[in-house]
Amino acid sequence: IVNAVSAQNLILPTGTAKLGTLEYGVEMNGSPQTVEELNDLPVKTVNGATIYMKDVAHVRDGFSPQTNIVLSNGQRGVLMSIYKTGTASTIDIVDKVKQMLDYNKASVPEGLHVSTFFDQSLYVRASIQGVIREAIIAACLTAVMILLFLGNWKSTLIIAVSIPLSILVSILCLSALGQTINIMTLGGLALAVGILVDDATVEIENINRNLAMGKETVQAILDGAQQIAVPAFVSTLCICIVFIPMFFLSGVAKFLFVPLAEAVSFAMLASYMWSRTIVPTLAMYLLSTEDEYQATEHAGEKMGFFRRYQQGFEGSFEKFREGYRRALRIALHSPMLFAASFLAFCVLSVLLVGVLGRDFFPKVDAGQIRLHMRARTGLRIEETARLADQVNGVIRETIPKDELTTVLDNIGLPYSGINLTYSNAGTIGSSDAEILVQLKEVRGKPTGAYINDLREKLPQRFPGVQFFFQPADIVTQILNFGTPAPIDVEVTGMNQRGNYLVGEKLASEFRHIPGAVDVHVQQAFDNPTLFMEIDRARAQSVGMQSRDVAQNVLVSLSSSSQTAPAFWLDPKSGVENNVAVQEPLYRVENYQALQNTPIGGSAPGSRPQILGNLVTTSTTARPAEVSHYTTQPMINIYAAVDGRDLGGVADEVEKRVQ
Known part of the structure; x- marks a missing residue:
């Protein structure tokens, strides 16, 4: 049948024929015009x-x-994963995808619902908004603090102006270097807000000091700027050099x-530049009458509420300063005691370092749960779907309905090899399922609390089924270097079975480490397998070879799409379709049906046989996944961390490995 499809369904050019004064294009009905016409292809002629x-x-x-199989809240669906590449902006990609979805929804057949799920831009947007909000609050608090100490709104305004200007220059420099507005750049700017005012504050304070000495405004500004130019520059460089x-x-x-x-560095350098230019200029115009104010301050002029409050604060701070002066005097009189x-x-303080935990990045509560379920290796995808539905029931029992948005089940292997390549879910077969849970922003518990509840309940409710949680947020996925867990122990060696036994032993020891959770061996070595031993002598006696038996079994169970690809071009749509030959799956429903698979030979005179006459079948187990590192077989042991720092758990893992 495969040979007939290849020989009777052709997409070949035929050339041209020059007849008389014309050159004719030549076409043939090499390929049927409709799918139904493929049923009329001749396969063989027997006795006429x-x-x-x-x-x-x-x-x-x-x-x-x-x-x-994909289930969204228990209903069948289709999942399309979209990944970004390179330095592309997550927010820009998501926005454009949503625009395309809105545009295409008009053509979606009635009854279908298209929606987005696991939108990583939500986390990015929330993080950016949070950083911006905190930066604004920090800037306002900084301005209030300056106003409290200086007691003059004009000086405060001059200093506050340098904050947005410095941030603007930093953004321009980041853009020139190809950076984007992201969590880290915004975090750096938020970190710098409090110290951006240092140069301007010192400048204004020194100008006010010179004004208080009775100098003219211009002279006070020039002297004030000159006196602190070098110290301020050195101070700014000291902050930048730390990074x-x-x-x-x-x-x-x-x-x-x-x-x-x-x-941070660009903002600090810009801050120093503004303290040399904008701050003196604004002081020239806004502080031009400051000398007159100094003369009238103690002349009985009526002061407002804030001025009186500032004077009281200044008096209290003077007492603090006096206490500090006395403490400093004591330290200077006893230098050895102070140094000791x-x-x-x-x-x-150094000894306390051992008490502190070590993590690469703080934990992120993105309101998403990524649960991986691995049932008995080799379980049919239909049975895995039923099991996943039961797990969904436990999830809905654990998480209140008003806090749950969506539960999505991604069961089995993706059809596309591209999706499998980009995914880090750890799926190895039809017995695996990735369950994605989206929580609402307002919830009674942190996401980690629900994960701990499920980590305790699921193994009790489903003995023999393996569960482990993977990072759902984009930051942790990146920090894990593409692996499904932060700790990855690799066992390599030429003895694949020995690697697996060592891996299982190590995993058993890792499970006793405090803080280590979701410890599991990635590779499975118990995939149920039917081993068919071909009787080559008997096959030869009926005109067949091992290749004939293997090819017939391959086409019968896995189709001809890979070994003998054939295509049919739809003339109406212009779409190319694969033509695959395969025995219907429902025909191979038991062991005897498999043994009755017909086997035909390719040599002339070969006599057709059934599979059971040519092979001896036994049951065994084989690896469901094979991994290599530098050509050697490898076993991965993954472990996550909960309730403890990553560094502490990693140290104990290292000790167990040694």
């Missing part, structure tokens, strides 16, 4: 009778055997922290 495709097969416009080591980072850390360092106390304090 022609056997057609419709006599031995049924050709239809259908689908390949299903390897993936220089970040530029020597490598890997993910480099891409995370270099933008933050650039944002200082060193002891430093040593004690």
Whole structure:
């Protein structure tokens, strides 16, 4: 049948014929015009009778055997994953995708619902909005603090102006270097807000000091700027130089922290530039009468509420300053005692480092749960879907209905190899399911609390089924370097079975480490397998070879789409369709039906046989997934962390490995 499809369904050019004064294009009916006409293709002639495709097969416009099931809140659906590449903006891509969806929804057939799920831009947007909000609050608090200490709104205004101007210059420099507005750059700008006013504050304070000495406004500004030019420049460089080591980072850390360092450094340098230019200029116009105010301040002029409050604050601060002066005097009179106390304090502080945990990045509550379920290896996808539905029931019991948005099940292997390549879900077969849970913004518990509840309930309700949670937010996925867990222990060696036994032993020890959760071996070695041993002598006696048996079984169980690809071009739509030959799956419903699979030989005179006459079948187990590292077989042991710092767990994992 495969040979007939290849020989009778042709897409070939035929050339031209020059007849008389014209050159004719030549066409043939090499390919049928409709799918139904494929049923009329001749397959073989026996004793003068022609056997057609419709006599031995049924050709239809259908689908390949299903390897993936998607359920959205219990209803069947189709999941399309969209990934960004390179330095593309997550927000821009999501916005454009949503625009295209809105445009295409008009052509969607009635009854279909198209929606977005697991939108990573929501987390990015919320983070950016949060950083911007905190930066604005920080700027306002900084201005209030300056107003409280200086007691003059004009001086406060001059200093506050330098904040947005410095941030603007930093953004321009970041844009010139190809950076974007993201969590790290905004975090750097928010970090710099409090210190952006240092140069301007020192400048204004020194100008006010010179004005208080009775100098003219212009002279006071010039003297004030000149006196602190070098110290302010050195102070600014000291802040910037702290971030220089970040530029020597490598890997993910480099891409995370270099933008933050650039944002802070550019903002600080811009702040110094404004303190040399804009601040003196504004002081010239806004503080021109300050000298007159100094003369009349103590002349009985009536002061307002804020002025009186500031005077009271200044008096209290003067008392604090006097106390500090006395403490400093004591320290200067006993330098050895002070130095010893200082060193002891430093040593004690260093000892506290061991008490603090070590994490690469703070945990993120993105309101999303990514649960991976692995049932018995080799379980049919239909049974896995039923099991996933039961797991969904436990999830809905655990998470209140008013806090739950969507539960999406992605069961089995994706049809596209591209999706499988880009995914880090750890799916290895039809017995795997990835369950994605989207929570509402307002919820009674943190996402981590619900994860802990499910981590405790699910193994009790479903013994024999493996559950582990994977990072759902984009930041943690990046920090894990593409692996489904932050800790990945690899066992490599030429003995694949030995690697697996060592991996299982290590995983058993890792489960006893406090803080280590979701410990599992990625590769499965218990995939149920039917081993068919071909009787080569018997096959040869009936005119067949091992290749004939293997090819017939391959086409019968897995179709001819990979080994003998054939295509049919729809003349109406111009779409190319695969033509695959395969025995219907429902025909191979038991062991005896498999043994009755017909086997035909390719050599003349070969006699057709059934599979059971040529092979001896036994049951065994084989690896469901094979991984290699530098050509050697490899086993991965993954572990996540909960309730403890990553560094502490990683240290204990290292000790167990040693």
